[in-house]
Amino acid sequence: xxxxxxxxxxxxxxxxxxxxxxxxxxxxxxxxxxxxxxxxxxxxxxxxxxxxxxxxxxxxxxxxxxxxxxxxxxxxxxxxxxxxxxxxxxxxxxxxxxxxxxxxxxxxxxxxxxxxxxxxxxxxxxxxxxxxxxxxxxxxxxxxxxxxxxxxxxxxxxxxxxxxxxxxxxxxxxxxxxxxxxxxxxxxxxxxxxxxxxxxxxxxxxxxxxxxxxxxxxxxxxxxxxxxxxxxxxxxxxxxxxxxxxxxxxxxxxxxxxxxxxxxxxxxxxxxxxxxxxxxxx
Amino acid sequence: xxxxxxxxxxxxxxxxxxxxxxxxxxxxxxxxxxxxxxxxxxxxxxxxxxxxxxxxxxxxxxxxxxxxxxxxxxxxxxxxxxxxxxxxxxxxxxxxxxxxxxxxxxxxxxxxxxxxxxxxxxxxxxxxxxxxxxxxxxxxxxxxxxxxxxxxxxxxxxxxxxxxxxxxxxxxxxxxxxxxxxxxxxxxxxxxxxxxxxxxxxxxxxxxxxxxxxxxxxxxxxxxxxxxxxxxxxxxxxxxxxxxxxxxxxxxxxxxxxxxxxxxxxxxxxxxxxxxxxxxxxxxxxxxxxxxxxxxxxxxxxxxxxxxxxxxxxxxxxxxxxxxxxxxxxxxxxxxxxxxxxxxxxxxxxxxxxxxxxxxxxxxxxxxxxxxxxxxxxxxxxxxxxxxxxxxxxxxxxxxxxxxxxxxxxxxxxxxxxxxxxxxxxxxxxxxx
Numbered sequence: 001x002x003x004x005x006x007x008x009x010x011x012x013x014x015x016x017x018x019x020x021x022x023x024x025x026x027x028x029x030x031x032x033x034x035x036x037x038x039x040x041x042x043x044x045x046x047x048x049x050x051x052x053x054x055x056x057x058x059x060x061x062x063x064x065x066x067x068x069x070x071x072x073x074x075x076x077x078x079x080x081x082x083x084x085x086x087x088x089x090x091x092x093x094x095x096x097x098x099x100x101x102x103x104x105x106x107x108x109x110x111x112x113x114x115x116x117x118x119x120x121x122x123x124x125x126x127x128x129x130x131x132x133x134x135x136x137x138x139x140x141x142x143x144x145x146x147x148x149x150x151x152x153x154x155x156x157x158x159x160x161x162x163x164x165x166x167x168x169x170x171x172x173x174x175x176x177x178x179x180x181x182x183x184x185x186x187x188x189x190x191x192x193x194x195x196x197x198x199x200x201x202x203x204x205x206x207x208x209x210x211x212x213x214x215x216x217x218x219x220x221x222x223x224x225x226x227x228x229x230x231x232x233x234x235x236x237x238x239x240x241x242x243x244x245x246x247x248x249x250x251x252x253x254x255x256x257x258x259x260x261x262x263x264x265x266x267x268x269x270x271x272x273x274x275x276x277x278x279x280x281x282x
Numbered sequence: 283x284x285x286x287x288x289x290x291x292x293x294x295x296x297x298x299x300x301x302x303x304x305x306x307x308x309x310x311x312x313x314x315x316x317x318x319x320x321x322x323x324x325x326x327x328x329x330x331x332x333x334x335x336x337x338x339x340x341x342x343x344x345x346x347x348x349x350x351x352x353x354x355x356x357x358x359x360x361x362x363x364x365x366x367x368x369x370x371x372x373x374x375x376x377x378x379x380x381x382x383x384x385x386x387x388x389x390x391x392x393x394x395x396x397x398x399x400x401x402x403x404x405x406x407x408x409x410x411x412x413x414x415x416x417x418x419x420x421x422x423x424x425x426x427x428x429x430x431x432x433x434x435x436x437x438x439x440x441x442x443x444x445x446x447x448x449x450x451x452x453x454x455x456x457x458x459x460x461x462x463x464x465x466x467x468x469x470x471x472x473x474x475x476x477x478x479x480x481x482x483x484x485x486x487x488x489x490x491x492x493x494x495x496x497x498x499x500x501x502x503x504x505x506x507x508x509x510x511x512x513x514x515x516x517x518x519x520x521x522x523x524x525x526x527x528x529x530x531x532x533x534x535x536x537x538x539x540x541x542x543x544x545x546x547x548x549x550x551x552x553x554x555x556x557x558x559x560x561x562x563x564x565x566x567x568x569x570x571x572x573x574x575x576x577x578x579x580x581x582x583x584x585x586x587x588x589x590x591x592x593x594x595x596x597x598x599x600x601x602x603x604x605x606x607x608x609x610x611x612x613x614x615x616x617x618x619x620x621x622x623x624x625x626x627x628x629x630x631x632x633x634x635x636x637x638x639x640x641x642x643x644x645x646x647x648x649x650x651x652x653x654x655x656x657x658x659x660x661x662x663x664x665x666x667x668x669x670x671x672x673x674x675x676x677x678x679x680x681x682x683x684x685x686x687x688x689x690x691x692x693x694x695x696x697x698x699x700x701x702x703x704x705x706x707x708x709x710x711x712x713x714x715x
Contacts (some may be wrong), residue, residue, distance in 0.1 A: 040373035040395040059714045232547025236714035247366035
């Protein structure tokens with residue numbers, strides 16, 4: 001058996017799995033997005049109405065804008081938090097044992113389901129919740145803060161809580177692989193601590209930041225449950241629209257929406273990958 | 283199959299914990315005045331029959347399945363889902379169920395899919411005793427039929443394979459009615475501190491940031507219409523079948539209110555509405571009867587406020603899968619006859635719903651319970667739910683009064699509109715606004 005044949009053979013299982021469980025379902029979604037539907041069923045047709053509605057409706061634009069806002073805010077905070085935590089773990093904590101111990105500590109909240117983690121904010125932030133009663137008792141506020149819960153604030157807060165770790169892990173990973181002698185060299189060359197950070201560490205952790213960003217952006221763009229619960233059902237997100245359409249048996253409309261969302265997310269990731277060649281850096 | 287039973291356990295547990303129904307056994311014990319007189323000729327092979335039922339959490343209770351096993355001998359598997367999922371399954375997964383426990387408006391929506399079969403009313407023992415609402419549409423001979431999808435309008439088809447609904451008692455029923463109720467707004471009297479008597483209060487600026495409406499478009503729009511009509515803003519031809527202009531106007535009023543911060547949240551599931559109310563996040567909202575009970579059973583005052591414009595009503599029934607035949611079909615008829623024979627009716631009526639054949643349910647309720655729940659009389663002793671939890675103390679009177687007073691004041695039924703697709707889009711715009 002030639003080497004070439006062998007490599008084809010080795011690629012085969014993965015190709016089959018991906019074709020069957022990724023490409024085929026995706027194609028189905030694309031096909032269905034052109035179908036027509038009524039109250040109780042959907043049937044083959046070739047109509048552009050589903051796309052026409054998605055692309056021309058104000059709801060879509062408003063929703064995408066809102067979803068992008070959530071994504072940007074979440075991404076911004078997650079990056080800052082993720083970078084800071086990873087930097088602390090990688091460069092301030094000296095012993096490997098402690099690094100591992102503290103890293104494990106970061107993952108503890110992830111031992112429960114993310115729905116539980118999200119919902120536990122509700123009694124905390126509510127009108128008569130812990131946060132408000134504490135602030136009232138301390139005399140910081142006179143009346144409960146209404147915007148703590150069922151608001152965009154609550155949504156973004158929950159997102160950050162849910163997804164910050166997805167940023168910490170890849171950044172920490174790339175930071176650990178930075179050759180310490182580079183930092184020493186920079187020091188010897190007379191760089192200040194801040195200059196080391198901006199000229200050495202930051203450029204070298206870019207792939208980690210990018211991988212984390214891809215996680216956060218895709219997770220937030222596709223979310224439907226966090227937005228519903230934390231906004232008290234008052235904010236829309238693209239995922240929620242799709243889930244509503246599915247619930248109302250409007251599968252073709254949901255499929256069209258899903259295709260548009262997929263295109264939007266792929267576009268965003270493509271742009272992000274323009275900045276960093278992950279494959280080269282890894 | 284294992285998936286279904288898993289869903290059942292999950293939902294069943296959460297619902298139970300809401301109702302604090304630890305003492306399920308009490309319910310079974312209360313109702314165990316065994317039903318005699320069912321044919322037992324084929325009792326041997328019927329034991330092997332398993333019927334799979336799905337429906338909303340309201341009536342898909344494990345206690346019913348246990349009782350069926352005991353009284354009829356066959357196995358009933360229950361799956362509780364939310365209204366949207368119920369519609370979905372009835373329309374798209376005909377092989378996944380034998381019995382569909384759905385609402386009448388859902389029936390209107392999915393009947394055309396052909397997954398259900400009409401039932402021969404001559405095989406229904408208590409057919410003649412079914413409340414008029416589900417037969418000719420009239421509660422009493424002189425009642426006016428409310429707007430929306432009134433159950434009798436989608437209750438009959440012309441024959442066994444009928445696709446079109448007919449407007450008379452043709453002998454072929456689409457759904458056998460099981461339970462129904464009249465819905466209104468729930469309020470926290472302690473936090474409002476003044477009488478509430480109209481649907482307009484939902485948008486009263488006094489309750490800014492403390493109101494809520496349910497986010498199930500087909501039901502939410504009806505509550506919205508009740509409010510707009512009460513405000514005198516819109517005069518509807520039929521709230522259950524609005525024109526595009528009526529939908530636009532209704533949603534415009536609600537979108538403006540939303541932008542002004544009138545609503546604290548929108549809810550989609552029973553539990554959410556309970557939490558919103560119990561935590562005081564919301565003081566006035568669309569609500570369902572058992573949710574009120576759940577709030578009250580936490581010791582928090584909550585009233586199912588009767589309003590002068592009337593109620594928005596809903597009804598549910600059992601439909602048979604088109605795939606049922608032979609012994610299983612016989613078992614299903616047996617089940618339906620058992621359902622209407624009173625035990626389930628009593629079980630549900632003691633939670634505040636109405637049964638399709640009230641007179642048989644009466645046998646399974648104490649005089650005091652019957653007086654409180656059905657006749658609107660003052661409770662003589664404590665009123666407990668089927669799980670043994672005290673709901674009301676002696677001296678309490680049911681919100682809204684008797685069966686006739688409540689069901690007689692129905693302004694509209696939950697409905698599916700001709701402009702459903704348009705309405706759903708507008709509703710989504712409202713949510714995204």
